[in-house]
Amino acid sequence: MKYEAVIGLEIHVQLNSATKLFCDCPNRPGDEPNRNTCPICLWLPGALPQLSQEAFEKATLACLTLNCTIQPESAFDQKVYYYPDLPKGFQLSQHHKPLARNGWVDIMGEDGRNKRLRIHHIHMEEDVAKLVHETEGKTPISLVDFNRAGTPLIEIVSEADLRSPHEAMEYVKTLRSQLRYTGSAECSLEQGTLRVDANISLRPRGTDELNTKVEVKNMNSIRNVGDAIAYEIIRQTNCLEKGEPILLHTRLWDPEKRVTSPMRGKFSGPCIPDPSVPKIVVSNDWLKEMQGRLPEMPGQKKERFLREYGLTPEEASNMSFERDLSEFFEAVVKQDIPPRKIAGWMTTYLVPALRDRNQTIRETLLTAERFTRLLSMLEKDIINAHAAKEVMLQLLSSEETPEEIVEKGGFHQVSDTTELEAFIDRIIAEHPSVVEDFRKGNTKVMGFLMGLAMKASQGKANPKLLKEILTKRLNPKP
Amino acid sequence: MVSEIYTHKNMSPNSFANDGSLSGKRVVIQPNMSVRGWLCDAGSLALKGFVALEDATTVTRMRNAGVELVGSSRMSELGFGLAGDTATRILSGGEADIALVTDTMGEARVAAAGSGIFGFKPSFGIVSRFGLVGLVPSMECYGILGKRLEDMIDTLSVISGKDKDDPSMPDEGFPDFTAARKPLKMPCTAGVVKECFDILQDRERKAFRTGLARLEEAGLTIREVNLSDFDLFRVVHNIVASVEASSSAGKYDGVRYGHRSSSGKNWNDMYLNSRGESFGSLIKTFLYQGAYFQFENYPAFENACRNRRRLVRAVVDLLGHVDLLVFPTMRLGHDAEKAATINHIYDAFLLTLPANVTGQPSLHVPSLALHSEVDIGVQLIGLRLEDPRLLSIGLKLSSTAQGGSAA
Ligand SMILES: [Zn+2]
Numbered sequence: 089m090k091y092e093a094v095i096g097l098e099i100h101v102q103l104n105s106a107t108k109l110f111c112d113c114p115n116r117p118g119d120e121p122n123r124n125t126c127p128i129c130l131w132l133p134g135a136l137p138q139l140s141q142e143a144f145e146k147a148t149l150a151c152l153t154l155n156c157t158i159q160p161e162s163a164f165d166q167k168v169y170y171y172p173d174l175p176k177g178f179q180l181s182q183h184h185k186p187l188a189r190n191g192w193v194d195i196m197g198e199d200g201r202n203k204r205l206r207i208h209h210i211h212m213e214e215d216v217a218k219l220v221h222e223t224e225g226k227t228p229i230s231l232v233d234f235n236r237a238g239t240p241l242i243e244i245v246s247e248a249d250l251r252s253p254h255e256a257m258e259y260v261k262t263l264r265s266q267l268r269y270t271g272s273a274e275c276s277l278e279q280g281t282l283r284v285d286a287n288i289s290l291r292p293r294g295t296d297e298l299n300t301k302v303e304v305k306n307m308n309s310i311r312n313v314g315d316a317i318a319y320e321i322i323r324q325t326n327c328l329e330k331g332e333p334i335l336l337h338t339r340l341w342d343p344e345k346r347v348t349s350p351m352r353g354k355f356s357g358p359c360i361p362d363p364s365v366p367k368i369v370v371s372n373d374w375l376k377e378m379q380g381r382l383p384e385m386p387g388q389k390k391e392r393f394l395r396e397y398g399l400t401p402e403e404a405s406n407m408s409f410e411r412d413l414s415e416f417f418e419a420v421v422k423q424d425i426p427p428r429k430i431a432g433w434m435t436t437y438l439v440p441a442l443r444d445r446n447q448t449i450r451e452t453l454l455t456a457e458r459f460t461r462l463l464s465m466l467e468k469d470i471i472n473a474h475a476a477k478e479v480m481l482q483l484l485s486s487e488e489t490p491e492e493i494v495e496k497g498g499f500h501q502v503s504d505t506t507e508l509e510a511f512i513d514r515i516i517a518e519h520p521s522v523v524e525d526f527r528k529g530n531t532k533v534m535g536f537l538m539g540l541a542m543k544a545s546q547g548k549a550n551p552k553l554l555k556e557i558l559t560k561r562l563n564p565k566p
Numbered sequence: 567m568v569s570e571i572y573t574h575k576n577m578s579p580n581s582f583a584n585d586g587s588l589s590g591k592r593v594v595i596q597p598n599m600s601v602r603g604w605l606c607d608a609g610s611l612a613l614k615g616f617v618a619l620e621d622a623t624t625v626t627r628m629r630n631a632g633v634e635l636v637g638s639s640r641m642s643e644l645g646f647g648l649a650g651d652t653a654t655r656i657l658s659g660g661e662a663d664i665a666l667v668t669d670t671m672g673e674a675r676v677a678a679a680g681s682g683i684f685g686f687k688p689s690f691g692i693v694s695r696f697g698l699v700g701l702v703p704s705m706e707c708y709g710i711l712g713k714r715l716e717d718m719i720d721t722l723s724v725i726s727g728k729d730k731d732d733p734s735m736p737d738e739g740f741p742d743f744t745a746a747r748k749p750l751k752m753p754c755t756a757g758v759v760k761e762c763f764d765i766l767q768d769r770e771r772k773a774f775r776t777g778l779a780r781l782e783e784a785g786l787t788i789r790e791v792n793l794s795d796f797d798l799f800r801v802v803h804n805i806v807a808s809v810e811a812s813s814s815a816g817k818y819d820g821v822r823y824g825h826r827s828s829s830g831k832n833w834n835d836m837y838l839n840s841r842g843e844s845f846g847s848l849i850k851t852f853l854y855q856g857a858y859f860q861f862e863n864y865p866a867f868e869n870a871c872r873n874r875r876r877l878v879r880a881v882v883d884l885l886g887h888v889d890l891l892v893f894p895t896m897r898l899g900h901d902a903e904k905a906a907t908i909n910h911i912y913d914a915f916l917l918t919l920p921a922n923v924t925g926q927p928s929l930h931v932p933s934l935a936l937h938s939e940v941d942i943g944v945q946l947i948g949l950r951l952e953d954p955r956l957l958s959i960g961l962k963l964s965s966t967a968q969g970g971s972a973a
Binding site for chain 2: 168170178
C-alpha cells in the first residue's frame with residue numbers, strides 16, 4: 089500500500105525581550121548559573137507574576153508576521169506537571185485562550201508551486217529551569233539553573249498540513265526568516281532558541297484517515313528536522329507493512345546515529361485558568377500600532393527587488409530572505425554598483441563565507457561601505473575577481489581598509505602587457521606539445537594555458553588582457 | 567521569639583511613622599504574610615524554615631501608617647480552616663488591636679463569631695496579595711479582626727488600593743473607606759435568603775430572628791429573598807478551591823526550603839516522601855481532592871467554574887433588589903477549630919462561603935443574634951466594592967447593640 093505522511097509541527101521560539109516574561113530579570117539564560125533570578129522567577133511563595141509588556145509586544149509582532157489573528161481576549165493557564173526543572177508545579181501557558189489563531193505561511197513546494205501551510209494557533213508561555221546533572225565524582229548530583237526559568241517563549245502550532253520532510257524544512261525556514269525580520273527572536277535551532285517537535289502519522293494515500301501520531305523531538309538543525317521526519321516515515325511504514333501497531337509516544341532524534349528512539353514520556357497534566365495573571369484584552373488601536381511596527385516582510389521585499397533592481401527571481405529571494413543581508417544589499421546598491429553584480433557576489437562568495445565562519449553579517453567587520461569599496465576596485469580593474477575574494481575574506485575580520493589590504497597583500501591586478509607577455513612566452517616555451525594541439529584545432533587547451541598563465545602571475549593577472557595576449561600569441565599572424 | 571501563640575514575636579515593634587493614621591495601633595499578622603526576615607511557613611512543615619525575603623505590600627503600608635507589628639500568630643496549615651489559629655486569643659488577651667488572618671472560606675468572620683468581636687472580609691481584589699503566601703488565589707484575601715470597627719476601617723483604608731506589585735488588581739474603582747464613617751443613607755433593605763433560613767436548626771433560627779429584630783430596630787427593612795442555588799456554594803467552593811490549592815501547593819517540594827525527607831532513592835521518591843511527611847491529613851485530603859478534579863474529573867471543575875459564574879450573577883441580581891443580604895455567621899454544633907475532615911470544615915463554614923465564592927465584601931457583627939447565651943452572629947454581604955456601606959451599617963448596628971451587651 090502507498091502511504092502518505094501527515095505532519096504537524098509545534099515550534100517553540102524564545103523571544104529576545106530584555107527581561108523575562110513575568111519579572112524584570114535579564115532574559116539571558118546563558119549567564120553564570122542562577123545569576124538572573126528573583127523571587128518571581130524562582131517561584132518562591134508570596135511572589136506574583138507580572139506580564140512583561142515588551143515580551144507581549146514581541147509575541148504579538150511574531151503572531152502578526154505569521155498572518156495570525158490576535159484574539160481580543162487571551163489568558164494564562166497553569167499547565168500542571170511535576171518535574172525538577174519546574175519546581176513551581178505548573179507552567180504558565182495559554183492553553184484555553186491563546187494569543188493568536190488562524191495564521192499561515194507560504195512555502196515553495198517540491199513541485200515548484202506555492203503551497204500555503206496553516207497555523208492553528210500561537211500562544212505565549214514561560215520556559216522552565218535548566219537541569220545540570222553532574223555524574224562525575226562520588227555522589228552524582230542534579231543542579232537547577234533558574235536563569236532560563238520564566239524566559240518568554242511562543243509556541244507555534246501548525247495544522248497537520250505538511251506532507252513531506254521537504255515541506256517541514258521549508259516551513260521552518262520560512263517561519264524563521266519571517267520571525268527574524270520582526271526582530272522579536274533569534275531563532276537558532278543550534279542554540280536552542282528555536283525548537284521543533286514534529287507529530288507524524290501515516291495514512292493510505294488518497295484517504296483522509298487520522299491515525300495515531302508519534303512525536304519526534306531534539307532536532308538541532310533544519311537538516312535534522314528533515315532527516316528525523318524522513319526516518320520516522322520509513323520506520324512507521326515498516327511497522328505498518330509488518331502489521332505492527334503504531335503507538336502514541338514520543339521519540340528522540342539522535343543526530344549522531346541518525347535514528348529516532350523512544351523516550352520516557354514526561355508526565356503532563358491538565359491546564360487550569362491562572363487566577364493571578366490578568367487576562368489580556370487588546371484594543372483595535374493598539375493592534376493598529378503593532379501592525380504599523382511590522383517591517384517590510386521578505387515576500388514584499390522580494391517583489392520590490394524584482395521590480396526596482398531587475399534581479400532574477402532567485403537572486404531576489406536570496407537577497408530578501410534574511411533581513412540583515414537584505415539591508416546590507418540595499419546599502420551597497422545605493423553606492424552605484426550594479427545590483428545583479430552585488431547579488432552575485434553576495435550569493436557566491438559572501439554568504440558561503442559567513443556560513444563557513446558560522447557568523448551573521450553583523451558579527452563580522454564587513455560593512456556595506458567597505459564592501460562597496462571592494463567592489464568598486466573590482467569594477468575599476470584595480471583587482472581581479474580572484475584577488476577580490478581574498479580581500480573580502482580578510483575584510484570580515486580585519487580592521488584595515490580594502491585599499492590597505494590590497495596594498496599590503498600585493499593584490500593589484502597585473503595589467504602591464506610586457507609582464508603578461510613574459511608569462512605567456514614562458515608557458516608557450518614550456519609546453520610545445522599543448523601549443524601544437526591548439527594549432528591543430530583543439531581549442532579546449534586554451535583554458536589549460538590560461539590557468540597556467542594565471543598561476544604564473546600568482547592570480548593577479550588581468551584576465552581580459554591575459555586572454556587577449558594568449559590568443560594573439562597562439563594564432564601568429566599569417 | 568516563638569511561643570505557644572506566636573510563631574514570631576516582634577521584640578522591637580516600634581513603628582516608623584509616629585504621625586501615621588494608624589499610629590500606635592498594634593497589629594498581629596499570620597506567618598503567611600511576608601515580613602522580611604520573619605519566619606513565613608504558612609503553618610506548614612512544607613515551608614519549614616522559609617524566611618520572607620521582602621515585605622508584603624500590606625505590611626509596608628501598615629508600617630508606613632504607624633502600625634506596631636506585634637508578631638505572627640499561629641495559623642491553620644496553609645490558612646485552610648481555623649485549626650490551631652491563635653489570632654483571636656491574642657486580641658482577647660489585649661495584646662493587639664487588629665489581627666489580619668487569611669480568609670479563604672470565612673475564617674475571619676467565623677473566628678470573630680467565636681470570640682464576640684468584629685470580622686470583615688473585604689471585596690476581592692482591593693487589597694494587594696503581593697507577599698501573601700496563598701492557597702486559593704481566586705477566593706482568599708486578607709480578613710480582618712478587631713474589637714473596634716473604627717480601627718478596622720482605618721486599617722482597611724491603609725491596606726487597600728492599587729499596588730503595582732499585584733497586577734491582578736483592577737486599575738481603579740477602589741472604595742473610599744472614609745465614607746464608612748459617614749451616617750448611613752436610609753432607607754436600607756436587608757434580604758434574608760429563604761433557602762439558607764430553611765436549613766437552620768430551631769435554636770439557630772431563634773438567635774437569628776433576634777438579630778434580625780435588632781436590624782429592624784436600627785431602621786433596616788427585612789425582606790425574604792430566594793436563592794435557589796444556595797446549596798451549590800459548598801460544592802463550587804470545594805471543587806474550585808481544592809483545584810487551586812492543589813496547583814498552588816505543587817511548589818512545596820522540600821528542595822529549597824521546607825521539610826525534606828531523608829529517605830528515597832531518587833528525586834521522585836524524595837518528592838513523594840517529603841510531601842507525604844509535610845502535609846497534615848486535612849490539607850492532604852483537600853489537595854488529593856484538587857488533584858482528582860484536575861487529573862481525573864476536569865469536566866467537574868469546568869462545571870464548577872460555570873456554576874460559580876451563575877452564583878455570582880444570582881447574588882448580584884439579588885443585591886439589585888435589596889441593599890444587602892444577611893446570614894448568620896456560624897452554626898451550632900459545628901466547631902470550625904475542631905473540624906477534622908473536609909465535610910466538617912464545609913459544615914462549619916457553610917454560611918460564610920458565599921462571599922468567598924462571589925468575591926463580595928462581608929462583615930460579621932457580634933452581639934446581635936443572641937439567644938440564651940448563644941451568639942451565632944449576623945453576617946452582612948454587600949455588592950463588590952461597596953465595603954464602606956457595609957461597615958457603615960456595622961457601625962450603626964454596633965451603636966444600637968452597645969446598650970444590650972458589651973461589644
Ligand atoms: Zn526574575
